[in-house]
Amino acid sequence: xxxxxxxxxxxxxxxxxxxxxxxxxxxxxxxxxxxxxxxxxxxxxxxxxxxxxxxxxxxxxxxxxxxxxxxxxxxxxxxxxxxxxxxxxxxxxxxxxxxxxxxxxxxxxxxxxxxxxxxxxxxxxxxxxxxxxxxxxxxxxxxxxxxxxxxxxxxxxxxxxxxxxxxxxxxxxxxxxxxxxxxxxxxxxxxxxxxxxxxxxxxxxxxxxxxxxxxxxxxxxxxxxxxxxxxxxxxxxxxxxxxxxxxxxxxxxxxxxxxxxxxxxxxxxxxxxxxxxxx
Numbered sequence: 077x078x079x080x081x082x083x084x085x086x087x088x089x090x091x092x093x094x095x096x097x098x099x100x101x102x103x104x105x106x107x108x109x110x111x112x113x114x115x116x117x118x119x120x121x122x123x124x125x126x127x128x129x130x131x132x133x134x135x136x137x138x139x140x141x142x143x144x145x146x147x148x149x150x151x152x153x154x155x156x157x158x159x160x161x162x163x164x165x166x167x168x169x170x171x172x173x174x175x176x177x178x179x180x181x182x183x184x185x186x187x188x189x190x191x192x193x194x195x196x197x198x199x200x201x202x203x204x205x206x207x208x209x210x211x212x213x214x215x216x217x218x219x220x221x222x223x224x225x226x227x228x229x230x231x232x233x234x235x236x237x238x239x240x241x242x243x244x245x246x247x248x249x250x251x252x253x254x255x256x257x258x259x260x261x262x263x264x265x266x267x268x269x270x271x272x273x274x275x276x277x278x279x280x281x282x283x284x285x286x287x288x289x290x291x292x293x294x295x296x297x298x299x300x301x302x303x304x305x306x307x308x309x310x311x312x313x314x315x316x317x318x319x320x321x322x323x324x325x326x327x328x329x330x331x332x333x334x335x336x337x338x339x340x341x342x343x344x345x346x347x348x349x350x351x352x353x354x355x
Contacts, residue, residue, distance in 0.1 A: 176237075
């Protein structure tokens with residue numbers, strides 16, 4: 077871990093991204109304490125500009141709701157959807173990719189065709205259809221994003237497993253009588269964890285963008301406040317009240333950028349070739 081952290085810190089952008097993500101995480105945790113009232117409540121006059129009233133520091137929207145409260149509570153929603161949908165995507169893609177790469181033959185053909193089927197369909201359009209079918213909610217959004225996000229994981233795992241299964245330690249495990257599933261679980265998957273972690277960090281950023289886009293289009297959970305919803309609510313009054321869409325848009329930009337910077341740092345720290353170059 078000391079070597080990993082040393083290599084990670086050499087990427088200054090990754091450290092900045094980690095600080096930004098930490099601030100967003102803290103904001104999502106303390107939001108109920110900073111803003112105990114519902115973010116849907118009207119707290120002041122509509123179209124209150126930012127930095128003119130300390131009670132509504134970032135101003136109000138078209139209905140007099142606090143933009144700062146919406147940002148704080150929306151941070152939890154965005155991070156929840158991003159992390160949970162990524163975990164579900166990994167749970168789908170890792171077994172499919174590992175099985176296709178290790179067993180090959182007809183197993184690989186079937187699983188690869190299924191993966192290609194999901195890749196051919198435009199992911200965002202597919203997510204819109206799924207959310208519309210399941211009714212807009214946090215659960216349906218997570219399921220929809222997970223179902224359109226797992227193919228890259230499967231493709232990555234398939235390639236990694238195909239490269240590893242011809243290694244000597246895999247042949248030794250096969251000669252010792254271990255089953256295919258045991259070899260995949262104990263021998264192969266631990267050696268593929270590095271690229272999966274890097275990909276997962278990028279997937280969280282993509283999931284946050286997708287969730288915000290769905291909320292912007294009115295397909296979000298109507299019972300929770302989100303960054304995408306705030307942007308959508310302010311798009312018709314951009315000239316009159318720019319701050320309604322600006323602040324949540326900035327929050328999405330910084331959060332997504334933070335995950336991408338962290339992903340680059342993880343790639344630098346976990347990539348053995350880059351580590352050898354530094355040494």
